[in-house]
Amino acid sequence: MKNSVASVAQSIVDWQLSHGRQHLPWQHTKDPYRIWLSEIMLQQTQVATVLGYYERFLARFPTVSDLGMAEQDEVMPYWAGLGYYARARNLHKCAQILHQDYGGQFPRSSAELATLPGIGPSTAAAIAAFAYGERAPIMDGNVKRVFCRYFGVYGLTHLRATEKKLWELAHQVLKAAPATLNMSAYTQGQMDLGAQVCTRGxxxxxxxxxxxxCYALEHGVQTELPTPKPRTKQAERHCEMLIWQQDQQVLVEQRPDSGIWGGLLTLPQFESKAELQRFMQNQGLHLTEANKMAGMTHVFSHFKLHIQPWWVQSPAQLKEPTVSQQWVHLDQIDQSALPAPVLKLLEGIKNQASLF
Ligand code: SF4
Known part of the structure; x- marks a missing residue:
């Protein structure tokens, strides 16, 4: 490999300062809480999506102790719609630990940050680099792509051997960089380069x-690196969802903490129409094809969920309610911890209700 590591870091810094992103709301702060929050929100989520959530979250929880003292139920509405809800649960758990055991202060090294829930080595390094200027390399999806192409690293990037090679290169690049390297610009620059220039397509x-x-440019193999994952057919699941409306309220259930939409509120969900029919009969309600709404599909990272919604308007009393069930007013749905497809369904109902 004839590529040089010597100038990589400084080249990225120079480029970041002239061409990279400069005005994101989590830049130009040394507050590890704000940096940490942005890093967690940005995992698997585009900057444009995160912007509104970030400001809203900080307005409600301005410090890590505010977040640590809150109940999980208070936190989830501020994450609803962002997806990957384990991130929010870990964020809250981490804030509780920081509030209770660290006096609301973040540890000052990437090694100690990485011992906290939901903070992996790359996120820990990013926080430490931005907040404290620590010379710690990051290795997120963008950086993996740039390094695989620049250094000509083949192999699936989630495999241990490939990851190890990439981390070694990241350490070598930093070791070869000048002592005065601007760590904040270097860390941001790697993210910006992957997002703006060395893009996937x-x-x-x-x-x-x-x-x-750059190895990939020299050999014309940009589309072959990083090594593409073999295509697997995405699994498909089906479910029936019940929209039971009473006046301006709908019945919702809180999901268990684990699994999809963990900790969020969703509509009562059934694996089959027969199961839904049984529930309806137990409630003394009757379901016909007239209650059937247009189906929708929601794509998760590892499967597609085909949702068949049913809409019933009935003032009947809920028999044998469980502790996880509650009624939510249609005016409150956008402040409730509802996942995106459920919110979309209920907004449709709300719009129709306002016509009458
Ligand atoms: S593949 Fe192109 S964009 Fe990516 S690192 Fe090489 S030269 Fe830069």
Missing amino acids: QPNCSACPLQTG
């Missing part, structure tokens, strides 16, 4: 600060 090599010495 068609990297814009002519605008890249690493074009000299």
Whole structure:
């Protein structure tokens, strides 16, 4: 491999300062709480989506202790719609530990940060680099892509051997960088380069600060690196969802903490129409094809969920309610911890209700 590690970090810093993103709300702060929150929200989520959530979350929980003292039920509405809800549960658990055991202060090293729930080595390094200037390398999806292409690293990036190689290169790059390296710009620059130039589909090599010495560019193999995952057919699941409306309220249930939509409120969900029919009969309600609404599909990272909604308007009393069931007013749905497809369904109901 004839690529040089010597100039990589400084080239990225110079590019970041002139071409990278400068005005994101979590930049130009040394507050580890704000940095940590942005890093967790940005995992598997685009910047444009995160922006509104970030501001709303901070307005409600301005410090890590505010978050640590809150109940999980108070936190989930501020995450609803962002997806990957284990992140929110870990974020809350981590804030509780920081509030109770660390006096509301973050540890000052990436090694100690990485011992906290939901903070992996790359996130810990990003927090420590932005907040304290620690010379710690990151290795998120964007950086993996840039490094695989620049250094010509083949192999599936989630495999231990490939990851190990990439981390070694990341350490070598930092070791070879000048002592005065701007760690904040370097860390941000790696993220920006992956998001703006060395993108998944068609990297814009002519605008890249690493074009000299890039293995993928030299060999014309940009689309072969990182090594693509073998295509597997996405699993498909089906469910029936019940929208039981009483006046301006609908019945919702809180999901268990684990599993999809863990800790969120969703509509009563059934694996089959027969199971839904049984529930309805137990409630003394009758379901016909007139109650059937247009189906919808929601795509999760590892499967597709086909949802068949049913809409029933009845003032009947809920028999044998469980502790997880509650009625939510249609005016409150956008402040409730509802996942995106459920919110979309209920907004449709609310709009129809307002017509009458
Ligand atoms: S030259 Fe092209 S492939 Fe290489 S790192 Fe830059 S954008 Fe990626």
